[in-house]
Amino acid sequence: MALIQKKTGNFLEDFVLGKLMRHKGGRTVTDGLLARFTDFSYTSNPLHKNLHYARHFGYAGMLAPPGLIMAIAFSQTVEDVSENARANLEYIDMRFGAAVYVGDTIETETTVLGVRPSSSRPELGVAHVQSIARNQHGEIVLAYERKVQVFRHDPDAKLDEGQIQPESIEVAPFIPPYDPSRDYPKLAHLTNDDTYFEDFNPGDTIEHSRARTMTDEHIALTGMLDNTSQVHCNQTMIDRDPARYLGGRLVVFGGIPFQLCLGLSCPDIADNSPCDLVYKTGRHSAPIFAGDTVYASSEIVAKRDLEGRDDLGVLSVILRGHKFELNEGEEKRVDIFYLEREVAVRRRGHYATAG
Numbered sequence: 001m002a003l004i005q006k007k008t009g010n011f012l013e014d015f016v017l018g019k020l021m022r023h024k025g026g027r028t029v030t031d032g033l034l035a036r037f038t039d040f041s042y043t044s045n046p047l048h049k050n051l052h053y054a055r056h057f058g059y060a061g062m063l064a065p066p067g068l069i070m071a072i073a074f075s076q077t078v079e080d081v082s083e084n085a086r087a088n089l090e091y092i093d094m095r096f097g098a099a100v101y102v103g104d105t106i107e108t109e110t111t112v113l114g115v116r117p118s119s120s121r122p123e124l125g126v127a128h129v130q131s132i133a134r135n136q137h138g139e140i141v142l143a144y145e146r147k148v149q150v151f152r153h154d155p156d157a158k159l160d161e162g163q164i165q166p167e168s169i170e171v172a173p174f175i176p177p178y179d180p181s182r183d184y185p186k187l188a189h190l191t192n193d194d195t196y197f198e199d200f201n202p203g204d205t206i207e208h209s210r211a212r213t214m215t216d217e218h219i220a221l222t223g224m225l226d227n228t229s230q231v232h233c234n235q236t237m238i239d240r241d242p243a244r245y246l247g248g249r250l251v252v253f254g255g256i257p258f259q260l261c262l263g264l265s266c267p268d269i270a271d272n273s274p275c276d277l278v279y280k281t282g283r284h285s286a287p288i289f290a291g292d293t294v295y296a297s298s299e300i301v302a303k304r305d306l307e308g309r310d311d312l313g314v315l316s317v318i319l320r321g322h323k324f325e326l327n328e329g330e331e332k333r334v335d336i337f338y339l340e341r342e343v344a345v346r347r348r349g350h351y352a353t354a355g
Contacts (some may be wrong), residue, residue, distance in 0.1 A: 046097075089283065
């Protein structure tokens with residue numbers, strides 16, 4: 001009989017340029033998963049909560065919100081990409097595709113685009129990857145790149161350093177065609193009346209009124225998504241070497257503040273949105289821990305028409321998350337999240353005005 005010490009996940013020296021990783025498991029979206037994460041994040045858009053409403057607007061069922069789609073697809077990559085990571089550095093060109101309904105199954109694969117060592121910390125380096133998530137029909141539901149700070153298992157191991165170009169991927173969100181015979185205005189009372197495309201002004205910043213305190217529930221939420229990174233659930237590992245890990249505490253999985261900030265902004269930005277189009281870049285500027293309270297704000301950067309859809313427009317928005325910390329008795333605002341997003345938004349004249 002033997003005692004076998006398992007090594008799980010990849011370290012920096014295990015990343016090979018161009019390598020394709022088809023991640024294990026997959027995840028079917030259930031009613032419970034949709035309800036748990038939609039309710040947790042305060043998402044208000046009825047497309048994610050009201051089956052009658054979603055069908056009235058031309059969808060086959062209630063839609064999974066973009067933050068949940070991202071969290072599911074991201075979590076599937078963790079064992080191969082960031083099980084042995086210190087921090088997620090950046091999300092790049094995150095684009096949404098086919099609608100995701102209850103009963104759909106998401107599977108993800110990842111290609112290694114870049115590997116480089118850290119110039120200041122020899123035990124660390126950066127892996128750059130591109131991930132594509134598909135449903136059971138092979139349709140792309142999400143495509144994105146990310147950069148992650150990964151530990152080296154052997155500081156002297158040779159790295160496959162370099163950078164290659166990402167695959168060019170055609171992906172666009174599914175939005176049912178406008179159909180005036182559906183009488184959209186009869187359900188307009190189910191959304192806020194000040195979140196149509198006409199209501200937004202570039203240059204304005206909206207401080208969202210709600211906030212959410214994170215508790216130890218983040219451990220269970222992370223487990224529900226199959227995210228196995230030990231920095232989110234193994235306090236003993238952190239206690240043995242607290243200087244190695246952010247804050248010396250269990251750090252909340254980045255997908256949680258990501259979708260929480262989206263949810264907190266939803267009543268003011270996305271209540272009348274059929275979908276998010278793209279997240280050009282995003283990053284976590286500080287970690288959050290159990291006990292932190294997350295707030296959010298949205299800066300309206302620009303507005304434009306959505307090509308081929310005179311019933312919709314596009315908002316360019318900078319979504320920011322923050323928390324407050326006490327420092328010598330004084331409250332200090334700490335930025336925790338930054339996201340450049342484009343959101344499709346309905347026009348009032350098409351959806352809230354009868355006739």
